[in-house]
Amino acid sequence: MIKNKEILGGIIFFSLSLYLFYETSNFSSTTERYRSLGPAVFPYVLAICLGLLSIVLFIQGVRSPKAELFSFSMKTKASVQVLSLIAMLFVFLIWVEKIGFIIWSLSFMFLGQIILGERRLVTAMVLSIAVVGIIYLIFGFLLNVPLSSGFLSY
Amino acid sequence: MDLFLTGLISILHPKMLFFIFGGTFIGITLGALPGLSATMGVAILLPVTFYLPPEQGMLILLGVYVGGIYGGSIAAILLNIPGCPASLMTTLDGYPMTKKGQGGRAIGIATTSSFVGGVIGVLALIFVAPFLAQAALSFGPAEYAMLAFLGLSAIVIVAAKSIVKGFIGVVIGLLMATVGMDPIVSVPRFTYGSIDLMSGISYIPVVIGLFGLSEVMVQTLQMKQLKAVRQTIGQVFPNLADFKKIFRHFFHPAWIGTLIGALPGAGASISAIISYNRAVQASKKPDEFGSGIPEGLISCETANNASIGGALVPLLTLGIPGSAVTAVLLGALMMHDITPGPLLFVQQPGLVYTIFAGLLMANLAMLILGLAGGKVFPRIVNLKQSALLPSIIVLCSVGAFAINNSMFEVGIMFVCGIGGFFLRELAISPGPIILGLILGPIAESNFRGALELSRGSLLIFVQKPISLIILIVTISLLLSPFLRGWLLKTKSGLSAGKA
Known part of the structure; x- marks a missing residue:
């Protein structure tokens, strides 16, 4: 029974340590002669440390009173806003090379403001153009970062 | 002295001054916004500095650091909300002064005290660092490994x-540092056949994700438009009586700030708390603290800015950052293939003294901008978060891309941002993760190097005197919370027994 975040964390980190322990055993055997100081030693020690720490965290969780798993509720407006921003960022990052930096950042800025409660569309648009303009000026022109133009380059 | 003068002359170039003043301005702006810290400012500006020569890049970041620590006082004084953790104590006397209609006076005193503290911290850095670096020149792999663990x-x-959660953060960071080619025998570890992972996980997108994106997520959850600053600010420039007060009370906060800042792990927030408490204890009228008196403001604002110079002592001389923001600064130096440590003073003294002079200039920039813009900066807290937060996400994404012109880095930033958010939910802060990631290769290669020298014997770490001392300090540090708890229990037990 997961009654608080310490127990959940303990289980996740213990599983991760087991996986890491298994994974390090698969490191190249050509360095077997270096085994005592080889490439697996440090990750091995770290996996053991993580395992031990996760057990302590789990025990702390068992001793602690029952509590909410997250400090925020998934039903609040703010959590929907965070989820929307992250989902939009994920989708936009997949498309950025096709649509180009300018269209991507302008759309993200504009929609981001709407998601966060800006109701004045003209203000949101003006701010988006201003912010993207400054970022493009710094990275694109001053620092010569090759920001993708996407379909605008055709 | 010649080296310092050369550094001073180099920063007087208009371009350098532009970077210092620009960085300080950005730092004050970010610091003044509650929730946005100096660390976040340094993290999201890292990619910008990647394209600049190291001196110029470091001057921007130092400006952000100095400005960020000071900027936090503006929201603390006017809104009773610390702009950053370092200005927590500033609320105690700063906000009551605003309520008395002395907001401008409080900002003026905070600005001047921060300047005085900042300059003393830098002077301590200039005089102490070269000697410490000289002493550290004899360090070998065993000492460096122990320093990394410290x-x-x-x-x-x-x-x-x-402590458990802190160590989990460190172990996660150290594990992330093991991704890529092994530093000694060049065997791929945790690369899963990915060419991008062969060179390891770059810490810059991790820093941006953990301090930028995840912070935006937290801020969005807590988002509320702050009440607009409409109260009369009044005169910002301190009058003669306030100047006298500052010069009468700066000494103790300045040395406390510098000393506490230099201790690995301590920083601006702790130095401000200790300095404020000392000022209360030393005062003939302790009851007046918290009612809006300049002495309270001077004690914490001098100390938190003095800690900056102190914090750079272990970073530059030993390569050991003691806090999240100095860990990011370490990352900035390493991004330019500069490894802080004693050899830096021998191999690149020009850079070291440019940093010293730049830090002094950043304090001057903070004084000028703070006093001249004392009526403008308070309006920053009126900035709409609905515009600010998406802007930071765009900046984080473009910044992560700019490091290698690769979407892979943006992906790492994205994953670390979301991962960092959930780790924060578990109360695992990003600082230990970043430090683990940055110090991981140093710790591993020196640890294994030392064991190679000793043919696998761990005794090498206790047979070398300096290594042994650092080990004892590390163990004492780790035991300190338990000892403190035990002492408190004993003390309360004794008092209960007496009662």
Whole structure:
């Protein structure tokens, strides 16, 4: 029974340590002669440390009173806003090379403001153009970062 | 002295001054916004500095650092909300002064005290660092490995609410550092056939994700438009009586700030708390503290800015950052293939003294901008978060891309941002993760190097005197919370017995 975040964390980190322990055993055997100081030693020690720490965290969780798993509720407006921003960022990052930096950042800025409660569309648009303009000026022109133009380059 | 003068002359170039003043301005702006810290400012500006020569890049970041620590006082004084953790104590006397209609006066005193503290911190850095670096020149792999473990332990004690969670953060960072080619025998580890992972996980997108994106997520959850600053600010420039007060009370906060800042793991927030408490204890009228008196403001604002110079002592001389922001600064130096440590003073003294002179200039920039813009900066807190937060996400994404012109880095930033958010939910702060990631290769290669020298014997770490001393300090540091708890229990037990 997961009654608080310490127990959940303990289980996740213990599983991760087991996986890491298994994974390090698969490191190249050509360095077997270096085994005592080889490439697996440090990750091995770290996996053991993580395992031990996760057990302590789990025990702390068992001793602690029952509590909410997250400090925020998934039903609040703010959590929907965070989820929307992250989902939009994920989708936009997949498309950025096709649509180009300018269209991507302008759309993200504009929609981001709407998601966060800006109701004045003209203000949101003006701010988006201003912010993207400054970022493009710094990275694109001053620092010569090759920001993708996407379909605008055709 | 010649080297310092050369550094001073180099920063007087208009371009350098532009970077210092620009960085300080950005720092004050970010610091003044509650929730946005100096660390976040340094993290999101890292990619910008990647394209500049190291001196110029470092001057921007130092400006952000100095400005960010000071900027936090503006929201603390006017809104009773610390702009950053370092200005927590500033609320105690700053806000009551605003309520008395002395907001401008409080900002003026905070600005001047921050300047005085900042300059003393830098002077301490200039005089102490070269000697410490000289002493550290004899360090070998055993000493460096122990130093890395000391740095990791220190951040666990201070940055994390729980030692277990702090260590989990450090181990996660160290594990992330093992991704890529093994530093000694060049065997791929955790690369899963990915060419991008062969060169390891770059810490810059991790820093941007953990301090930028995840912070935006937290801020969005807590988003509320702050009440607009409409009260009369009044005169900002301190009058003669306030100047006299500052010069009468700056000494103790300045040395406390510098000393506490230099301790690995401690920083601006702790130095401000200790300095404020000392000022209360030393005062003939302790009851007046908290009612809006300049002495309270001077004690914490001088100390938190003095800690900046102190914090750079272990970073530059030993390569050990003691806090999240100095860990990011370490990352900035390493991004330019510069490894802080004693050899830096021998190999690149020009850069070291440019940093010293730049830090002095950043304090001057903070004084000028703070006093001249004392009526403008308070309006920053009126900035709409609905515009600010998406702007930071765009900046984080473009910044992560700019490091290698690769979407892979943006992906790492994205994953670390979301991962960092959930780790924060578990009360695992990003500082130990970043420090683990940055110090991981140093710790591993020196640890294994030392064991190679000793043919696998761990005794090498106790047979070398300096290594042994650092080990004892590390163990004492780790035991300190338990000892403190035990002492408190004993004390309360004794008082209960007497009663």
